[in-house]
Amino acid sequence: MSEKSLSHTKWMKRAIFLASLGKNTTSPNPRVGAVILDKNGSLISEGFHFKAGMPHAEAMAFNNLKNDAKGGTMYVNLEPCCHQGKTPPCVDKVISSGLKKVYISMEDPDERVSGKGIKLLKEAGIQVNLGLCKKESLDLNKAFIHRNTTKKAFGVLKWAMSIDGRIALKNGKSKWITNDESRSLVHSFRAEFDAIIIGGNTLRRDNPFLTTRGSKNPEPLRVVFTKSLDLPSKSNLWDCSKAKTLVIYDSSTANESYLSRIPKCVEVEKVLSDNPELISKILAKRGCNKVLWECGPNLATAAIQSNCIQEIITFIAPKILGGENSMHPFGDFEFEEMHEVIKLSNSQVSLIGNDICVKSLCKN
Ligand SMILES: NC(=O)c1ccc[n+]([C@@H]2O[C@H](COP(=O)([O-])OP(=O)(O)OC[C@H]3O[C@@H](n4cnc5c(N)ncnc54)[C@H](OP(=O)(O)O)[C@@H]3O)[C@@H](O)[C@H]2O)c1
Ligand SMILES: [Zn+2]
Known part of the structure; x- marks a missing residue:
């Protein structure tokens, strides 16, 4: 040169x-x-x-x-x-x-x-x-390019798991799999995102805050996707003084009488199916370039299947949860042959104390 x-x-x-x-x-x-x-x-x-x-x-x-x-x-x-x-x-x-x-x-x-x-x-x-x-x-x-060319938000799926690949005990308890350092890293890296998405079940079981703990102002939009609308009347996500929350529900399956449990400060939007692609499109339309999916196995599987995930971040803790019925990061993709499985690329590995963080690209 x-x-x-x-x-x-x-x-x-x-x-x-x-x-x-x-x-x-x-x-x-x-x-x-x-x-x-x-x-x-x-x-x-x-x-x-x-x-x-x-x-x-x-x-x-x-x-x-x-x-x-x-x-x-x-x-x-x-x-x-x-x-x-x-x-x-x-x-x-x-x-x-x-x-x-x-x-x-x-x-x-x-x-x-x-x-x-x-x-x-x-x-x-x-x-x-x-x-x-x-x-x-x-x-x-x-x-930004992904949103403009696909009209969908760029999705990153994140989960924390034990070294034997479990994300929660069979009773759903998952606090905490990873160390303090990994968890505070998650709080600050949420600042890169315009929205954070979970499903109704994670809200019911974990009652998360889904904030950056103040490192971004305004905080990313918190989004709950639910088919049932069976959400509790008390939830950390209903406190709109910390961050905005949007509930998106599938009106073909939801019981709309549960809407009364959601406080007025929370925005509610209905869709006509449970396809996660709709979430990605709604958020793109609202100007969200990059969104973080922090959901459990059922929504995570559907999000991958509907092409909503472009990157994956996994935190792996040196712990063994064991048990056939403890939870896995994904449900069944119905693969029959090894060439069908999802192949990740460009992996970057870092150590966070005793935890391992793996970031990969996901093209399916
Ligand atoms: N270790 C980790 O990183 C981590 C992260 C997140 C969650 N978890 C654990 O995962 C468990 C919850 O797992 P989950 O899979 O039930 O998570 P989820 O994040 O609640 O996703 C499933 C829920 O999403 C809603 N949903 C909307 N459309 C859907 C679709 N097309 N497919 C599937 N669900 C759809 C439904 O809500 P409704 O039931 O309200 O209709 C469904 O129950 C909890 O025990 C939690 O602790 C662990
Ligand atoms: Zn200009």
Whole structure:
């Protein structure tokens, strides 16, 4: 690689790093960072998108300019927008600034933009270079891209189990399988998500809080999926002062008289089937890019079968629960042959005290 292209890579990596500062806060928007060099190649500004409604990365970079941008170069990890959203289009700002070149890592998958922003820049005589550090940019915005291309939220399934692969005793008790460190790690990593999903049975048995314990404000939306609506009138999820809760129920099977047990501060939405894909679509429509499924075996199996899970995180504790009837992470997938089983890829393993954490991609 020539010295010149090395420095282009360096600046795009800087833009990607800036974009990553919005990691937990930009949904439903993408993570975007921008760097501006003057005509002599000196850094004159940079910016990143922090939150929907706040300036886009390019706009923030123009707001922070220390010098004239005329004849200069911009590095940005996503195609500049060309539509009027909560803020004005960035393409107009880039054109009026007099920049000569723009390096863009990838096209915006949002159909209001996808290629149109680049076209406008080129028509204005700006040199556009597309594709620098594309792999890193795709990875940074994989949840946003997934939502825009599939209209479903990017799903991560997480569970904790013993070394013999059990998630609860046969009486349903599961507090606690993993160590304190793993559990507090789960609280903080929930901050990466826009919503956390469980089924009605986990709510009845575990009465969880499903919060980040304050590391994200506002907290992710807590979602309960129920076929029966047979939910208790007292539950930690009904305390809306900590986080919002949404109950989604299948009206083809639910007893709607149970609705009276749910307090008014909790939002309720009905669907006409028990297909978890509906949850994923509803949450995507609400702008959730990335959602965490913290459910038990029945909903987890259905979520995998309906393609709602793109990543898996397993915490494995060095404990033995034993027993044929203690609970497994999944129900039966009805596989008959080994080539049918779900194969995970790109596994990363880390040690958390004595617990093991395995993260893998799930393509089924
Ligand atoms: N160790 C761990 O990481 C972990 C994590 C989560 C849960 N657990 C344990 O798992 C147990 C609960 O397991 P579970 O499988 O019953 O969990 P769940 O998370 O409650 O999911 C099952 C429930 O989801 C609802 N549901 C809606 N659509 C469904 C569909 N298509 N398929 C299946 N269920 C659907 C039903 O609620 P309704 O019954 O209300 O209709 C159903 O009972 C508890 O003992 C809990 O401690 C362990
Ligand atoms: Zn923009």
